[in-house]
Amino acid sequence: MAEPIIKMTGVSKWYGTFQALTDINFSVNQGDKIVVCGPSGSGKSTMIRTLNWLEAHQVGKIEVNGVELHAKMKNIDQVRMDVGMVFQHFNLFPHMTVLENLMAAPMWVRKVNRSDAEKTARTFLERVRIPEQADKYPGQLSGGQQQRVAIARSLCMNPKVMLFDEPTSALDPEMVSEVLETMIHLAREGMTMVCVTHEMGFAKAVADRVVFMDAGQIVEENDPHSFFDNPQHMRTQEFLSQILQH
Amino acid sequence: MLYADTVESETLVHKPSFVVGMLLIFTALFTLFDLTESLFGHLMRPVIGEPSEAGFLGSLSVGFLVGLLLTINVVAIGFVRFRIQVLIVWAELFILFMAFFYGFDLNFEFIRSKIWFMVSQGLVTTLYVSALSITLAAMVAIVGAVAKLSSNGFAYAIASFYTSFFRGLPLLMQVYLIYLGLPQLGYVIDAIPAGILALTLCYGAYMTEIFRAGIQSIPKGQWEASRSLGFGFGLTMKRIILPQAFPLIIPPTGNQFIAMLKDSSLVSIIGVWELMFLARTLGSKDYRHLEMLVTAALIYWAMSICLELIQSKIERHFRTKSH
Numbered sequence: 347m348a349e350p351i352i353k354m355t356g357v358s359k360w361y362g363t364f365q366a367l368t369d370i371n372f373s374v375n376q377g378d379k380i381v382v383c384g385p386s387g388s389g390k391s392t393m394i395r396t397l398n399w400l401e402a403h404q405v406g407k408i409e410v411n412g413v414e415l416h417a418k419m420k421n422i423d424q425v426r427m428d429v430g431m432v433f434q435h436f437n438l439f440p441h442m443t444v445l446e447n448l449m450a451a452p453m454w455v456r457k458v459n460r461s462d463a464e465k466t467a468r469t470f471l472e473r474v475r476i477p478e479q480a481d482k483y484p485g486q487l488s489g490g491q492q493q494r495v496a497i498a499r500s501l502c503m504n505p506k507v508m509l510f511d512e513p514t515s516a517l518d519p520e521m522v523s524e525v526l527e528t529m530i531h532l533a534r535e536g537m538t539m540v541c542v543t544h545e546m547g548f549a550k551a552v553a554d555r556v557v558f559m560d561a562g563q564i565v566e567e568n569d570p571h572s573f574f575d576n577p578q579h580m581r582t583q584e585f586l587s588q589i590l591q592h
Numbered sequence: 593m594l595y596a597d598t599v600e601s602e603t604l605v606h607k608p609s610f611v612v613g614m615l616l617i618f619t620a621l622f623t624l625f626d627l628t629e630s631l632f633g634h635l636m637r638p639v640i641g642e643p644s645e646a647g648f649l650g651s652l653s654v655g656f657l658v659g660l661l662l663t664i665n666v667v668a669i670g671f672v673r674f675r676i677q678v679l680i681v682w683a684e685l686f687i688l689f690m691a692f693f694y695g696f697d698l699n700f701e702f703i704r705s706k707i708w709f710m711v712s713q714g715l716v717t718t719l720y721v722s723a724l725s726i727t728l729a730a731m732v733a734i735v736g737a738v739a740k741l742s743s744n745g746f747a748y749a750i751a752s753f754y755t756s757f758f759r760g761l762p763l764l765m766q767v768y769l770i771y772l773g774l775p776q777l778g779y780v781i782d783a784i785p786a787g788i789l790a791l792t793l794c795y796g797a798y799m800t801e802i803f804r805a806g807i808q809s810i811p812k813g814q815w816e817a818s819r820s821l822g823f824g825f826g827l828t829m830k831r832i833i834l835p836q837a838f839p840l841i842i843p844p845t846g847n848q849f850i851a852m853l854k855d856s857s858l859v860s861i862i863g864v865w866e867l868m869f870l871a872r873t874l875g876s877k878d879y880r881h882l883e884m885l886v887t888a889a890l891i892y893w894a895m896s897i898c899l900e901l902i903q904s905k906i907e908r909h910f911r912t913k914s915h
């Protein structure tokens with residue numbers, strides 16, 4: 347069996363004296379689609395952000411693409427190139443057009459020449475179905491369009507795995523579906539994905555596994571069918587009954 | 593512009609109460625100044641008789657005439673478009689200002705004989721000393737700002753010591769320290785390099801703070817997005833953070849440049865032949881101080897106006913780019 351793309355072993359993390367992650371064991375194989383959910387403040391963002399080391403962990407081991415992440419490493423940028431990340435608030439570069447946003451990292455990080463970068467960028471804009479917005483600035487787009495640009499921006503780097511941290515929770519309801527559609531499409535194409543989201547429809551449609559976190563720990567991890575129909579833990583049941591009410 | 597209201601309010605200067613109030617205040621003011629001896633007094637001769645013997649009624653009627661003219665002027669300006677208003681008010685204030693200088697009874701022949709030298713020598717020196725200093729100061733400021741924001745204790749300590757020292761001492765003292773102090777250490781330094789060095793270090797310290805604030809105001813999400821795409825620290829700074837910080841940095845930097853233009857007059861004390869130096873030396877030889885000072889003042893002002901225009905052009909460029 348091939349090595350997992352992401353492997354966390356016994357990972358703990360503290361913010362000062364507050365322990366945000368406790369003994370996390372978790373791995374992601376090539377092609378896996380994993381949904382992470384849990385109540386607010388349970389450490390979902392913290393966990394997903396340690397995977398490309400936007401947050402540092404203190405105890406345990408995190409390996410991404412076979413490279414261990416730690417404070418003394420020299421090639422963190424090399425690791426991050428292959429790990430796409432999509433944020434709740436898009437974080438597009440407001441001083442660049444949509445096309446420039448997509449071309450920036452391939453050109454300056456991967457050193458792809460301009461015309462190839464532009465070709466790739468236009469292909470991915472086509473894929474997220476907003477080719478006509480190429481020359482606009484992010485501030486001129488709707489939230490849903492901005493998030494699709496953000497997804498395309500990550501895809502332009504041809505990542506091995508994509509991380510999503512609540513990509514739809516800053517969006518108006520009518521824009522959620524257009525972003526989810528893009529993500530489902532991406533999943534069907536075989537992209538390896540880790541998604542923090544409360545969109546249970548998405549989880550049922552594409553997830554191989556659902557991870558439930560509470561108070562910095564992974565409480566339950568299961569395939570979506572068992573997870574939704576037959577949750578094992580009290581806290582999972584409570585959480586599910588809460589979010590499924592709406 | 594501030595947030596523009598969609599509903600038009602009544603023009604203030606057309607409100608009857610405001611117009612009457614204005615007329616009363618102007619009349620009172622000019623009556624108090626007693627303009628009977630002025631040009632207006634002489635024009636009013638048919639009404640008030642011999643100006644010098646006109647008494648209170650005379651000065652009241654001249655005051656009323658001048659007040660009325662001014663009020664009509666203000667009301668009339670209220671009718672035209674914004675741009676024209678700005679132009680007219682600027683022109684009128686400028687004429688008043690020139691009339692004030694004219695009242696000094698200056699010798700224009702003398703000014704004409706010296707002005708070319710002042711421009712070709714003084715203005716050029718002032719401009720190039722300032723331009724070079726502000727460019728170097730901007731480079732110092734970028735390094736200083738990054739150092740002040742870094743978690744490296746050495747970098748932070750050196751940068752904060754630097755900004756503290758050079759913001760804490762009067763510029764004049766820094767000029768002396770560099771020009772007279774360095775030779776003590778065995779480095780003889782010419783007046784112009786000494787001046788440029790002093791201005792660079794002093795303004796670099798102020799601009800370090802401007803740049804630091806500009807860099808800090810860029811949201812953390814921009815760093816995270818950039819770093820997560822594989823941009824290193826330097827690349828993020830150069831491509832993502834600084835380009836966004838620039839529009840915020842430009843207004844206060846323009847301000848600093850204008851201030852420097854005039855602070856560069858301080859280097860005249862070590863004998864740099866810039867505007868202020870020439871204004872003093874050329875004037876004192878022929879006991880024509882005021883002529884040279886007024887000329888230099890107007891040249892400084894003209895330069896500042898040019899800079900203001902350039903600055904607003906750059907600001908507009910950035911504004912149209914991101915909206």
Ligand SMILES: Nc1ncnc2c1ncn2[C@@H]1O[C@H](COP(=O)(O)OP(=O)(O)OP(=O)(O)O)[C@@H](O)[C@H]1O
Pocket residue numbers: 361364366384385386387388389390391392393
């Ligand atoms: N920079 C920080 N400094 C200190 N504490 C933090 C920091 N970031 C997060 N925390 C704490 O860590 C805990 C986990 O935060 P995290 O953002 O991972 O939660 P989350 O599961 O993503 O919640 P949400 O669903 O609201 O996004 C929270 O209790 C939070 O207060």
Ligand SMILES: [Mg+2]
Pocket residue numbers: 390391392511512
């Ligand atoms: Mg979160």
